[in-house]
């Protein structure tokens with residue numbers, strides 16, 4: 200891994216921690232994470248991706264590479280963070296997920312300490328940490344989502360994706376007291392369909408949970424996206440003029456100009472402490 204130049208202001212800027220999650224599987228989380236990371240880094244930010252899909256970790260595959268070590272080796276103490284973290288683009292780094300994980304909260308005190316010490320030894324400054332989660336509402340997914348500062352739910356027009364997104368929001372709100380959710384409508388026919396999916400989800404969340412959702416935008420269904428995944432390409436790079444790439448650009452601009460939600464749950468260290476249950 201190569202070092203990056205330190206910014207004199209870096210100690211003052213906090214890393215924004217964003218989880219990208221969904222109720223249903225296969226809606227496009229990993230695709231969104233990989234392309235958002237690439238776009239945000241092109242816009243000048245340093246981005247760290249944490250592959251939090253501990254069952255099917257595959258962010259590295261999407262970037263056309265296969266990482267040797269993962270979060271797993273970091274936790275069992277056989278590898279240091281600088282051996283696990285991988286630079287995949289000039290301003291993009293990845294902490295690969297491992298497979299065969301136990302529940303994060305069941306980690307021993309020693310494992311938690313190792314992870315926290317290792318994370319605090321990271322010298323780079325990251326403007327964003329994007330966390331790609333597994334789908335659903337299992338405990339590890341909850342830990343990642345509740346530890347992140349901002350929760351982005353990916354939903355498609357498919358009715359089961361809609362129902363599962365609502366179920367996820369309900370659990371995060373009812374049992375974990377999360378109040379702020381941003382919605383990305385993926386694989387939509389057009390802007391209108393994206394807005395309609397959001398509106399429906401927003402209406403039921405408002406009516407039954409008294410939670411209002413933010414709309415981050417939509418990404419059209421595009422055969423080029425699927426093709427890019429198959430050939431392990433990032434479509435904002437391989438098809439920069441596609442509608443999907445323009446959509447990612449708009450969403451990235453919206454994220455970068457949106458207000459950092461402040462000190463609450465802010466910063467990378469806080470994220471890891473929350474995740475380990477030691478905050």
Ligand SMILES: Nc1ncnc2c1ncn2[C@@H]1O[C@H](COP(=O)(O)OP(=O)(O)OP(=O)(O)O)[C@@H](O)[C@H]1O
Nearest residue numbers: 224225226227228229230386419420421424425428
């Ligand atoms: N906007 C889109 N248009 C067309 N295909 C898409 C779009 N977004 C994602 N896909 C395709 O959907 C498939 C699933 O995408 P991806 O792996 O990103 O989903 P996921 O939510 O991460 O899945 P999992 O829940 O299994 O982790 C991939 O083949 C991807 O190319």
Ligand SMILES: [Mg+2]
Nearest residue numbers: 228229230252
């Ligand atoms: Mg995925």
